[in-house]
Amino acid sequence: MTTAPTASHYIDGSYAEDAAGTAIDIIYPATGEIIGRVHSATPEMVERALASARRAQPEWAAMTGMERGRILRRAADIIRDRNRELSILETYDTGKPLQETLVADATSGADALEYFGGLAASLAGEYIPQPGGDFVYTIRQALGVCVGIGAWNYPTQIACWKAAPALACGNTMVFKPSETTPLCALKIAEILTEAGAPPGVFNVVQGLGDVGAALVNDPRVAKVSLTGSVPTGRKVYAAAAAGMKHVTMELGGKSPLIVFDDATLDDAVSGAILGNFYSSGQVCSNGTRVFVQKGIRDAFLARLCERLSTAKLGDPLDEATNFGPMVSEAQLSIVKRYIAKGIEEGASLAYGGKRQPGPGFFLEPTVFAGVTDEMTIAREEIFGPVLSLLEFDDEEEVIGRANATEFGLAGGVFTNDLTRAHRVVARLEAGTCYINTYNLAPVEAPFGGVKASGVGRENSKEAIAHYSEVKTIHVAMNGVEAPF
Numbered sequence: 352m353t354t355a356p357t358a359s360h361y362i363d364g365s366y367a368e369d370a371a372g373t374a375i376d377i378i379y380p381a382t383g384e385i386i387g388r389v390h391s392a393t394p395e396m397v398e399r400a401l402a403s404a405r406r407a408q409p410e411w412a413a414m415t416g417m418e419r420g421r422i423l424r425r426a427a428d429i430i431r432d433r434n435r436e437l438s439i440l441e442t443y444d445t446g447k448p449l450q451e452t453l454v455a456d457a458t459s460g461a462d463a464l465e466y467f468g469g470l471a472a473s474l475a476g477e478y479i480p481q482p483g484g485d486f487v488y489t490i491r492q493a494l495g496v497c498v499g500i501g502a503w504n505y506p507t508q509i510a511c512w513k514a515a516p517a518l519a520c521g522n523t524m525v526f527k528p529s530e531t532t533p534l535c536a537l538k539i540a541e542i543l544t545e546a547g548a549p550p551g552v553f554n555v556v557q558g559l560g561d562v563g564a565a566l567v568n569d570p571r572v573a574k575v576s577l578t579g580s581v582p583t584g585r586k587v588y589a590a591a592a593a594g595m596k597h598v599t600m601e602l603g604g605k606s607p608l609i610v611f612d613d614a615t616l617d618d619a620v621s622g623a624i625l626g627n628f629y630s631s632g633q634v635c636s637n638g639t640r641v642f643v644q645k646g647i648r649d650a651f652l653a654r655l656c657e658r659l660s661t662a663k664l665g666d667p668l669d670e671a672t673n674f675g676p677m678v679s680e681a682q683l684s685i686v687k688r689y690i691a692k693g694i695e696e697g698a699s700l701a702y703g704g705k706r707q708p709g710p711g712f713f714l715e716p717t718v719f720a721g722v723t724d725e726m727t728i729a730r731e732e733i734f735g736p737v738l739s740l741l742e743f744d745d746e747e748e749v750i751g752r753a754n755a756t757e758f759g760l761a762g763g764v765f766t767n768d769l770t771r772a773h774r775v776v777a778r779l780e781a782g783t784c785y786i787n788t789y790n791l792a793p794v795e796a797p798f799g800g801v802k803a804s805g806v807g808r809e810n811s812k813e814a815i816a817h818y819s820e821v822k823t824i825h826v827a828m829n830g831v832e833a834p835f
């Protein structure tokens with residue numbers, strides 16, 4: 352299979368190139384090899400993409416929801432038919448093991464297109480009766496041109512989670528993938544065209560932050576949906592505010608995972624593994640602060656390390672591999688700096704911590720024990736396979752410590768006392784909570800953060816409100832009275 356893209360951008364229903372843009376190498380994280388190259392969008396490419404999206408929008412919005420939905424659902428079917436090919440591409444883009452990408456990426460994208468394709472026909476307003484037979488009705492209208500900006504950890508999923516609700520509501524989109532993972536969104540654009548989306552409905556332009564900023568600042572853009580870090584979120588949110596644009600901000604986290612001493616030990620360890628080492632720890636909602644109640648701390652740590660020793664690091668394209676490389680040398684260096692900081696500040700390295708010899712950006716799954724709330728590794732998002740284990744005595748204490756962060760993306764509780772579980776999650780300052788499980792994100796459920804972790808929600812019926820607005824129409828049936 353060839354991984355090099357046909358061209359850098361996808362505009363107005365076909366691939367587009369402008370070699371004048373700065374070259375961006377596409378690097379396969381498992382080997383460090385350059386497997387392709389794209390060019391950052393020049394101002395001319397940005398202009399073409401926005402003009403195309405603007406031109407296409409009224410006609411796309413004028414189609415019925417049934418018609419738009421049918422196209423989205425057809426795209427979902429094509430994605431499912433090509434799941435293996437798309438999963439391999441996701442693995443080349445990100446380095447995530449094929450074992451994972453086969454079930455978590457294109458499939459999640461297809462779910463979003465299917466779900467919002469199904470909802471499209473039912474997007475309607477309300478009828479509100481008024482005295483004397485007058486009435487008010489509301490209609491739900493598209494916002495216009497939306498911009499999607501992606502992070503590198505889930506390139507297919509992020510493109511689809513943004514495109515599906517946006518397009519279902521009658522918007523068009525210009526999407527900028529992360530410069531680290533430029534491949535997958537192009538395929539989604541190609542598939543949407545094949546499924547019948549008119550030219551300009553979904554466009555992809557490549558580039559770094561400057562291209563993202565050019566899109567966000569353009570007056571034709573009505574809404575910006577960013578998946579990225581909190582510092583980028585602050586910049587993009589501020590730029591969008593200047594233009595009074597709608598935003599969805601899916602940002603970073605430092606989520607707590609609380610394990611009470613009555614939890615089923617192996618389930619709690621599974622939750623900690625899913626919440627720290629899936630996608631080599633590069634998941635926004637990860638429960639990287641694992642608070643374990645003192646009574647089971649030693650047993651938990653022993654079992655966790657025992658199970659980590661069975662992780663299979665290696666060639667991500669080998670379906671037996673279940674732990675892949677970091678996405679890039681740069682991200683690996685960031686994580687290694689955090690590991691050094693953890694050791695320097697007195698945490699005890701209980702497992703891993705080393706880069707794997709040989710090519711590629713492989714880092715062992717890493718566990719720190721004896722972590723305290725003040726340590727850097729307990730406060731900052733690391734975005735790599737590093738779990739911090741903290742101890743606690745009681746419920747009240749752990750809730751206070753869990754919430755003592757600027758982030759609020761997710762949180763989890765493992766306990767067999769369900770009353771306690773519900774009591775605790777009700778008080779966690781987090782947009783998404785888990786009881787006796789971790790890191791699920793089905794399309795039917797809202798996903799997103801509170802506090803610095805974000806604004807708005809992706810997925811579920813909630814996302815519709817973030818990609819449309821309501822128009823109110825007052826109708827008089829009995830003439831009009833005026834004071835003079």
Ligand SMILES: NC(=O)c1ccc[n+]([C@@H]2O[C@H](COP(=O)([O-])OP(=O)(O)OC[C@H]3O[C@@H](n4cnc5c(N)ncnc54)[C@H](O)[C@@H]3O)[C@@H](O)[C@H]2O)c1
Nearest residue numbers: 501502503528529559560563564579580583601602603635
């Ligand atoms: N909450 C979520 O759903 C979610 C999901 C995945 C990743 N993330 C977060 O993403 C981060 C990792 O991804 P990353 O390193 O790619 O994030 P990042 O913030 O560095 O970049 C995100 C995107 O923003 C673009 N960008 C950078 N500066 C910009 C600017 N000034 N204007 C417009 N666009 C700009 C980048 O080119 C990239 O496409 C982590 O913090 C992670 O938690 C959040």
Ligand SMILES: CCCCC=O
Nearest residue numbers: 634635636790791792
């Ligand atoms: C659980 C899926 C979350 C996607 C963000 O990284």
